[in-house]
Amino acid sequence: MPGVKCGGCGRFTSTLESAKCGKCHAQYHRVCVGVAPKAVVTASWRCPECKKHLARDNRAETPVRGVAGSPLTVSPVGQTSEETSTPNTTSSRSDLASIFNEQQSPSPTPSMPLDKVSVDDITAREMSLIAGSNMSLLFEELRAMRAEIQEFRKDMEVEMMEIKTSMRNCNARIDGLEARISALEQKASSGGSSSDGIVDELRRELNDRDQELLANDLEISNIPEAAADNPTHIAAIIGLKLGVSLDERDIVSAERVGGKQLNATNSAGPTEARPRPIVVRLARRDLRDQLLASARVRRGATTADLDLPGPPQRFFLNERLTKTNRRLFRKARDAASLFSWRFVWTKRGRILARKSPGDTTQRIRTDEDISRIFGPINETM
Template structure:
């Protein structure tokens, strides 16, 4: 295991082989503070950092650190000196001023003592600690690089999608507009709005040709009609019932102003299932008149239909007129949709616009 870092050189040292300052408690290599390896230290030993401010007595025997210099054994006469030009020897006096080339062997220097086993063990521990730190740093860098690669890949994908969208927009901007594209877009939007308005009328029915009196109750009328058709209606089944539209008066009547056609009764039911049962019973009992409802006045045939939007009512009327001119037998509505069929067994066509009328029934001039 690695020891504690030396306060002088910063490398690791073991607590057994190093020395510890009694004041700042810092650890040092013995070589860093000039303490012999086997020398015993007192508990009050101070490191150089703690004793650098103490006044010294300048004794002659004060040790000086860092004097391990190489000394040359041979005398100046024994060292051959040659000039840079030739091989003529020069005197030692002229040594400092003349160019020279000096050579000596390794035996001329003081030999450094071999490293002890304790120091070698500390060095190995320090190397192992450095290796572990490098491996840990390498793993962290690998994880960071992997995350960076993932982030860069995501950024590249987003940039590619943005470039594709930008290319598509530039292509659309450069292409000339198609003739009638704006009209088609407006028609599609109007058709979509009409479909949404029709969806709001999914629980409504419309009753027409019921005589209108000044004190009639539309809610009571629909209950009576339900009993006639075999569908019992409770007050909770009726959300609202009222006559809609303006009154149409015939001013040419002999008795004064007379009503040419009664207003329609619009009923909103609480459940679609009740509405569907009423419409199915009305289709089965076609031909029912106001006489069956015990209403005063001459008998008049009344009709129950789905409530349509204004656009769909006009389209339904045009589709019925076109069918009568082209011998189509069936034109009806179901869940707000206008459907047509030439004869039993043929395919059913959904009519959503006047263009569909021309497509289904063919060109009709009088429509």
């Protein structure tokens, strides 16, 4: 593992080339603690530092550091440390001496015994072997660190590119916001836009949306009202009279709307209350358009033969308008009558006006449109 030092020699070590203590979890080079390179290190293995604190029980063995931690030295009386060391250390020294005698240095003659080899030669060769092993480990660690640094550099470059892209997007959005704020400030300073104008525009949009919700509705007015009448049945028989067959599934709802008027009396006698209109919502818009077209063709149709109470009287079919559009339509008709405009009508919830055949059709959405199209009128009208 890069960055972990050996507890014996203090140099860096890796997981594959180290032995880990099962108690203190410190790591050592295998050569530093005398563990074979391919030996399996169990969890019960203890490092020299942990063994040092164990009770002796009158045993002669004493835990020692590895070869790199305690190299061979010559005692003052001419004895080497291998004479006072454990048998394992003596055998490892003999093995190292035989390796160096055979491979690296000029070996003594075959007849020369092993104990004739100089202790200084053995120590120097051991240190050279350990130094070479440590250098190879160090090179491996450096290569591993270099690979990690390169990988980290690549990740950082990718992240930096993402940060630059995000910064460019943020700058573009900020520039757009600044441009919009500048435009709004210019409009506010020049008086080109006011809160009243914005409110009026919002009201017009809401009115248009409300009118769109009434696209399948129509209004039948001037139908005699009785206590037990059925608006759905009345709508069906009026459709038959106009030549459009309506099934019960075609009529979503039918009801009279508005406040119920009471009969009032005066000196001339009782006055008749005007019947409330019937609002019919159809399942399809094409049925509503067919009924309106048939009503225009059969203009002047009455309630005769409809089995309704009272004398026959003329009834009317129109589009259902919102409250705002009903007020504008009534005001537009009064203005058209005042200024001799011949045509004022509604189509798909829009109020339209035309002075004479062949003229341009004008759409009316506000009171200002009425003044602009027809001319100034009396406010009390």
